[in-house]
Amino acid sequence: MLDPLHFDAHADTYDRARPPYPAALWKRLHDDGLLRRGTRVLDLGAGTGLATGPMLQAGASVTAIEPGPALAAHLHRRWPKATIHIDRAETAPLPPAAFDLAVAATAVHWFDLDVVLPRLHRCLVPGGHFAVWRNAYGDPAADLTPFRQRVAAITARRDDQSPRRPGEFDTGVWIDRLTSSGHFATTRIEQFSWTIELSAEQIHDLFTTFSNWNAAEVDEAAQAVNDLGGNVVEHYVTPLIILERAATDDDSQQTAEMPSN
Ligand SMILES: C[S@@+](CC[C@H](N)C(=O)[O-])C[C@H]1O[C@@H](n2cnc3c(N)ncnc32)[C@H](O)[C@@H]1O
Numbered sequence: 001m002l003d004p005l006h007f008d009a010h011a012d013t014y015d016r017a018r019p020p021y022p023a024a025l026w027k028r029l030h031d032d033g034l035l036r037r038g039t040r041v042l043d044l045g046a047g048t049g050l051a052t053g054p055m056l057q058a059g060a061s062v063t064a065i066e067p068g069p070a071l072a073a074h075l076h077r078r079w080p081k082a083t084i085h086i087d088r089a090e091t092a093p094l095p096p097a098a099f100d101l102a103v104a105a106t107a108v109h110w111f112d113l114d115v116v117l118p119r120l121h122r123c124l125v126p127g128g129h130f131a132v133w134r135n136a137y138g139d140p141a142a143d144l145t146p147f148r149q150r151v152a153a154i155t156a157r158r159d160d161q162s163p164r165r166p167g168e169f170d171t172g173v174w175i176d177r178l179t180s181s182g183h184f185a186t187t188r189i190e191q192f193s194w195t196i197e198l199s200a201e202q203i204h205d206l207f208t209t210f211s212n213w214n215a216a217e218v219d220e221a222a223q224a225v226n227d228l229g230g231n232v233v234e235h236y237v238t239p240l241i242i243l244e245r246a247a248t249d250d251d252s253q254q255t256a257e258m259p260s261n
Contacts, residue, residue: 004110006211007047008068015048015074017205018135021105022192022238025133026054032188032242034101034129035060042099042123043082044089044116045107048074052082055103063099065092090115094123106134113177121183126251130184133240136168137210139193142235150224154217171239184243192238200225203232 007014029035037059043052046064048071055062056079063083066072072086085092089111102120104111120130138148175186198206204222207213225232
């Protein structure tokens with residue numbers, strides 16, 4: 001059973017092990033005018049602040065929603081300027097029209113979208129955006145490395161091979177899920193490919209943070225790295241979906257009522 005608080009139980013390891021998001025993703029958000037000095041951002045499922053940090057450094061103000069108390073404590077220590085709510089995206093207090101941008105970084109798959117999408121629609125300003133991305137650990141387009149062959153052999157032994165929800169690369173399915181209620185429309189889909197060299201210890205830490213990997217499997221993956229010389233180059237991918245908040249009749253009323261000067 002996948003547990004959304006898995007990450008909280010491994011907060012220290014999570015903070016140490018998860019690699020940062022690629023610079024090209026931050027550049028895209030900046031170049032599209034979505035993340036600038038003064039942008040009011042809502043970071044949903046913020047964890048230890050892997051996305052919160054770069055957004056604060058870009059000059060945004062960030063409200064972070066994180067249900068795990070240990071993760072939130074890390075986030076507070078590392079990024080004290082963020083406003084933090086220890087809460088879920090489904091229940092956190094979200095004032096109306098308070099944010100320009102909402103983001104879910106490797107987190108949207110944990111949310112009840114029937115509840116969260118209308119809440120995001122309400123708390124974003126007219127013309128606001130929702131950016132959804134995740135680091136996917138294993139690029140299906142890359143050549144199968146010896147380490148990835150060992151990883152595939154480990155996961156192939158699992159009893160339950162049925163996916164419980166759309167996978168990391170099912171961008172089309174995620175777009176359907178994010179747009180079918182009519183609260184949001186897609187404006188951009190992009191994918192960033194990158195590589196990283198990791199030691200056996202780093203693989204052990206990183207795979208410990210994966211909610212679908214057990215301790216024996218993690219040990220086996222780290223052993224595979226040692227067998228292969230102690231370091232492996234991993235090929236990872238970060239798919240990004242940018243959505244725009246759908247306009248409503250109330251928005252045009254609000255605009256009409258705005259004083260002109
Ligand atoms: C894979 S972590 C990503 C954390 C962070 N955004 C990052 O980029 O490293 C997923 C996060 O979603 C949080 N989470 C799980 N269910 C949630 C929910 N219903 N609402 C908000 N956050 C949730 C978890 O506690 C965890 O911190």
